Amino acid sequence: MPVINETLGQYSELFMLLAAGTYTVAFIAFAWDLAKSSKTLRAVDLKAAASTTGERVAVAAGRVGGGLGGPDAGGPVGRAERPTSGLTVEGGTAAGDMKYAGERRAPARVAVALTVLGVLIHGAGVVTRAFGAGRVPWGNMYEFLTTGAFVAVAVFLIVLIRRDLRFLGTFVIGLAIIMLVAASAAFWTPVGHLVPALQSYWLIIHVSIAVLSSALFTLTFAMSALQLVQSHRQKNLAAGRADKLGFMRLVPNALSLENLSYRINAIAFIGWTFTLMFGAIWAEKAWGRFWGWDPKEVWTFVIWVVYAGYLHARATRGWTGTRAAWLSIVGYACVIINFTLVNTVFNGLHSYSGL
Amino acid sequence: MSESVKAKKKSPAAESAAEGKLEQAKSEAALPALGFKGMLRWAWTQLTSMRTALFLLLLLAVGAVPGSLFPQRPANPSVVTQYIKDNPSYGELLDALQLYDVYSSAWFSAIYILLFISLIGCVTPRAIAHYKAMKSQPPRTPKRLSRLPEYGTLELPADAGIPASKAINDAAGLLKKRGYRVEVRDVDGALPSLGAERGFLKEVGNLVFHTSLIGVLVSVAIGGLYGYSGQRILVEGDTFVNTLVGYDQFTPGTNFQSSSLQPYSVQLDKFEAKFDRESPGKAGQPIDYTAEVTTKETPDSPAKKETLKVNDPVSLGGTSLYLTGNGYAPMVTVRDGEGNVSFQGPVTAKVQGDNYYSSVVIKVPDAKPEQLGFVGFFLPTAFVSEDGISFSGAPELINPQLSLNSFYGDLGLDKGVPQNVFELDVKDLKQLNGRDLAAGGITLSPGATVDLPEGKGSITFDGVKKYIGVDIHHNPGQLYALIFGFLAVAGLVMSLYINRRRVWVRTGTHADGRTMVEYGLLARGEDHRLAGEAAALREIFAREWNLPDTDPATTTAVSSSTSKDQ
Numbered sequence A: 001m002p003v004i005n006e007t008l009g010q011y012s013e014l015f016m017l018l019a020a021g022t023y024t025v026a027f028i029a030f031a032w033d034l035a036k037s038s039k040t041l042r043a044v045d046l047k048a049a050a051s052t053t054g055e056r057v058a059v060a061a062g063r064v065g066g067g068l069g070g071p072d073a074g075g076p077v078g079r080a081e082r083p084t085s086g087l088t089v090e091g092g093t094a095a096g097d098m099k100y101a102g103e104r105r106a107p108a109r110v111a112v113a114l115t116v117l118g119v120l121i122h123g124a125g126v127v128t129r130a131f132g133a134g135r136v137p138w139g140n141m142y143e144f145l146t147t148g149a150f151v152a153v154a155v156f157l158i159v160l161i162r163r164d165l166r167f168l169g170t171f172v173i174g175l176a177i178i179m180l181v182a183a184s185a186a187f188w189t190p191v192g193h194l195v196p197a198l199q200s201y202w203l204i205i206h207v208s209i210a211v212l213s214s215a216l217f218t219l220t221f222a223m224s225a226l227q228l229v230q231s232h233r234q235k236n237l238a239a240g241r242a243d244k245l246g247f248m249r250l251v252p253n254a255l256s257l258e259n260l261s262y263r264i265n266a267i268a269f270i271g272w273t274f275t276l277m278f279g280a281i282w283a284e285k286a287w288g289r290f291w292g293w294d295p296k297e298v299w300t301f302v303i304w305v306v307y308a309g310y311l312h313a314r315a316t317r318g319w320t321g322t323r324a325a326w327l328s329i330v331g332y333a334c335v336i337i338n339f340t341l342v343n344t345v346f347n348g349l350h351s352y353s354g355l
Numbered sequence B: 001m002s003e004s005v006k007a008k009k010k011s012p013a014a015e016s017a018a019e020g021k022l023e024q025a026k027s028e029a030a031l032p033a034l035g036f037k038g039m040l041r042w043a044w045t046q047l048t049s050m051r052t053a054l055f056l057l058l059l060l061a062v063g064a065v066p067g068s069l070f071p072q073r074p075a076n077p078s079v080v081t082q083y084i085k086d087n088p089s090y091g092e093l094l095d096a097l098q099l100y101d102v103y104s105s106a107w108f109s110a111i112y113i114l115l116f117i118s119l120i121g122c123v124t125p126r127a128i129a130h131y132k133a134m135k136s137q138p139p140r141t142p143k144r145l146s147r148l149p150e151y152g153t154l155e156l157p158a159d160a161g162i163p164a165s166k167a168i169n170d171a172a173g174l175l176k177k178r179g180y181r182v183e184v185r186d187v188d189g190a191l192p193s194l195g196a197e198r199g200f201l202k203e204v205g206n207l208v209f210h211t212s213l214i215g216v217l218v219s220v221a222i223g224g225l226y227g228y229s230g231q232r233i234l235v236e237g238d239t240f241v242n243t244l245v246g247y248d249q250f251t252p253g254t255n256f257q258s259s260s261l262q263p264y265s266v267q268l269d270k271f272e273a274k275f276d277r278e279s280p281g282k283a284g285q286p287i288d289y290t291a292e293v294t295t296k297e298t299p300d301s302p303a304k305k306e307t308l309k310v311n312d313p314v315s316l317g318g319t320s321l322y323l324t325g326n327g328y329a330p331m332v333t334v335r336d337g338e339g340n341v342s343f344q345g346p347v348t349a350k351v352q353g354d355n356y357y358s359s360v361v362i363k364v365p366d367a368k369p370e371q372l373g374f375v376g377f378f379l380p381t382a383f384v385s386e387d388g389i390s391f392s393g394a395p396e397l398i399n400p401q402l403s404l405n406s407f408y409g410d411l412g413l414d415k416g417v418p419q420n421v422f423e424l425d426v427k428d429l430k431q432l433n434g435r436d437l438a439a440g441g442i443t444l445s446p447g448a449t450v451d452l453p454e455g456k457g458s459i460t461f462d463g464v465k466k467y468i469g470v471d472i473h474h475n476p477g478q479l480y481a482l483i484f485g486f487l488a489v490a491g492l493v494m495s496l497y498i499n500r501r502r503v504w505v506r507t508g509t510h511a512d513g514r515t516m517v518e519y520g521l522l523a524r525g526e527d528h529r530l531a532g533e534a535a536a537l538r539e540i541f542a543r544e545w546n547l548p549d550t551d552p553a554t555t556t557a558v559s560s561s562t563s564k565d566q
């Protein structure tokens, strides 16, 4: 048995509080960025509206000489009609490829910097907790929440390196704050040993993959929610109605949101498949049966099936877009239920919430 | 799955969702005219459509939920009985709806059986179609490559001296190296072209994934047919022999035969439980359970020492043994009214509350002249609260105590009705000891003896042993389920990350000696990296023909250029 170090445990709790504080400031900066950028973007939009059409014609025209000249050659007319696999920018939304654009957004930079600071402090909290207990820091609800929030923010920052998803900042950081507060207020548990049921290397494998997948599902949940709002707004804009949701200018169009969240959901689905399989292997080791419809198993299965439904929806005519986004949201709701209600209210073999 | 196969045969106009609905409505309206065969075919088409699969999947998710809301018989039959008693208004109704047996209920079975029929119904034609596709040549070159999602042109200057036929053969070589299957057409014509395709494994992955799901289901079914499971409580010193009579509880699979039990034996030598004594607020929480056992593969095999722990089962004779519970077994000697020892040995106390607060039932059918029975509690560390209620203050044996009420009369064991060893029906018995009686209750510390009133005998608390609960399982399907599970993941990854792509290239030589090359790419299914592939192809073409690096922004997707411009 490892030795419990309570001093480290106390440091850990201090770090968690500091991290929550830093995130709160970052949250405000992200919100400010949304508000401020929507104003500047409106001005940019107005200017761009005039030039866009001109540029497209110019681009196409530049290619006229390049074709073969025969009846089969692609002239400018054919080009204009063909569907593109990339994404076009639609009026009133941000660039669909979610690459960093040239303009500087000071509040967003501040927000990201604060988030990095917060995640470092948060990471220190997770690490000191692990050393304080002498084991992986995910053995009860308090630890699932604090470590889960850390992974969610870390994954968000890693994705930020390649894509400009700063518009998700308020969402992700807001959620991380809620998780940290819930952990400290409702699920607080002092550093301690694992109960025998959890003493297995499968705890390391199974739970870490579950937490990672959940972090990815968190991102796609935020994106799917925004997708619904954006698609509603795009319809309004297309119908020529006034834009009541100006801050959504910073957010890409609904289709790009859907495509990126599909790709993240695909990764997370593979992760969840492993979560389910490793859980079954562990259950076989611990209880002698790999599947027994314990409430936790039921909900893990339900989540898996809902996201399988989501993947199918994307391949079914009439089910892409808004309906797929709803499935992604329902899937995340199940993830939340699996973590909260199933751990605390339903009783099953997975009663190790540490409460 | 049939969706994409079907789509090819339809006119492009039928692609739109509205059109699809219209078609469906038409076929529904035409139903009476179809006849029996037609109706079957119609039903089959419906069942194997992607839309139905999606609907059934979502239904499966919804159907699984009640099993977590209501107690389930297979997991805990007594809780279900209690639940029905506690909820007289709707308890029976839920039972009629099979909500206590969700996963073996008619309706849940119907959902997943339909789902799997649908699955087989679409995997099979799709596999055949894919097999044919793999054998056939890439599709003919479209007239207008420029309509494809990715399109580009290259111009080979006249002084390079590469005619259209050589250019197309060069391109074919490059594409082959990149893993494409290539067919060159019309090499010596005015506009030679090629069709190329790669990524057949994507579809193979998808088929492997879906087929493996069927494999998992079949494996689970095999486990249910040929497997078995049972439980046995072992007190320190006890030996379990793997025969039907050796089990306290036994659940055979449908096709189980008792001859398949290998008569191995397991003796519990020692059990040790460690409890947390350092973490504040968690004192008394278990941190380790270890059982030392001696096993023999067959009655004649050499004995072997093994350790049985939670999460660390012992494998023996094709079964696995799991440590699933533990508790205390007070050792008791009961003498009857005639002074003879009528019971001696450990009594397994059933853990009921915190710190091993356990219930005890002792039945002494051999006592004479009257049979004796005892009911009460065992406390490893007895404390009495201010209001006189006994509780256990710690999980360890610090101040063990046995508190019992005693009864005499006919225990009813001879009637042949099976009885629960943990319950004593005192309805027809006369009470001897009890808190409310003059004689009071029996309270025993180790070594103490108490005489029963009316000369009915005596009871001695000799000491305490430990016991463990062992689950024994045999599941011949589980290895296959694991294999199919991993196959499914492999198929899933292939299906999601291999891209099925088609490339067409067409070349032509202008009168002035310039050779023009145009190419187009098309993906089947989701492929966000198609633009990247187009750029990569452009680069290797340019390198092959020593062309200066042209700015891809002006020739590849319009989209990428416009989004950059803004």
Ligand code: HEM
Pocket (backbone or CB within 6 Å): A305, A308, A311, A312, A314, A315, B001, B002, B048, B049, B050, B053, B057, B115, B116, B118, B119, B120, B122, B206, B210, B213, B492, B495, B496, B525, B526
């Ligand atoms: C019942 C009939 C079923 C049909 C007709 C069907 C059809 C399909 C098709 C056509 C795809 C490929 C989608 C694409 O090309 O993008 C697919 C993918 C998938 N299916 Fe099914 N499926 C069925 C059952 C199931 C079941 C029972 C599950 C598991 C719960 C499942 C899980 C998946 C998953 C996770 C994918 C994603 C992999 C991919 O995109 O290739 N399917 N299914």
